[in-house]
Amino acid sequence: MKNRVKITRVMLNMTQGELARQVGVTRQTIGLVEKGEYNPTLQLCVAIAEALNKTLDDLFWEVGKE
Amino acid sequence: MKTWISFLLPDDEYKERSILYFYAEGAILLVIFLLLTIIFSNFIAVDYQLIILIALGIFGLYVVIRYSLSGMEYTEVNSEQAFKKELKLLTTKTTSFTIIFLLLYILLVEYPTRFQDLYDLVGLLCSVALVWFMIGFISLKSSYQKNKKLTD
Known part of the structure; x- marks a missing residue:
């Protein structure tokens, strides 16, 4: 699943490790989510959105699929 | 989801989901092996102690090898x-x-x-x-x- 987690995280000057610690998963899981190689549960999506101070739409909604 | 197998699973959701798949794949291989054993036991003499050890080995080795190759341990x-x-x-x-x-x-x-x-x-x-x-x-x-x- 394509998403804007990486670009948002980089804009906030946050490392993968910091985001991982905040949402309670491993750095590898964050890397997989960012690359679109793992589809996170809704619970993890919400945790990531909260940690990055964004909405689910901001991070996970694909423009043009509406 | 509440399940008694939780104590065998890690907290990280990607690892948890992947390991569940490995257990499930191993269990299916185990069932196939046991079904084949039942069929062949009609034709050849079977040492059941050995069959049980092989069955446990198939499941255990499969899960360990899949986990090791998946690159999620470290x-x-x-x-x-x-x-x-x-x-x-x-x-x-x-x-x-x-x-x-x-x-x-x-x-x-x-x-x-x-x-x-x-x-x-x-x-x-x-x-x-x-x-x-x-x-x-x-x-x-x-x-x-x-x-x-x-x-x-």
Whole structure:
């Protein structure tokens, strides 16, 4: 699943490790989510959105699929 | 989801989901093996103790090999330095296990009086240690390669 987690995280000057610690998963899981190689549960999506101070739409909604 | 198998699963959701798949795949292979055993037991004599050991081996080995190759064991190893550190730790653990097991065996179970007994014990122990180290090394290498691709 394509998403804007990486670009948002980089804009906030946050490392993968910091985001991982905040949402309670491993750095590898964050890397997989960012690359679109793992589809996170809704619970993890919400945790990531909260940690990055964004909405689910901001991070996970694909423009043009509406 | 509430399930009694939770105690066998890690907290990280990606690892949890992947390991559940490995268990499920291993269980299906186990069922196939047992069905084939039932069919062939009509034609050939079957040693059931051996069949049970093979069945357990199929499940256990499958899960361990899939887990090791998946590269999810060492989630934080993404640099050459971290790789070398973990490799050193793995070597230390394997060596410690071999020495402690050998000492405990000699002290608590049996002191090998013949050279052949000592040779058998050391040979078996070295083989187990080598397999353990190889599985650990494959897992570490897979994890390192996977993490390198995922790290920004």
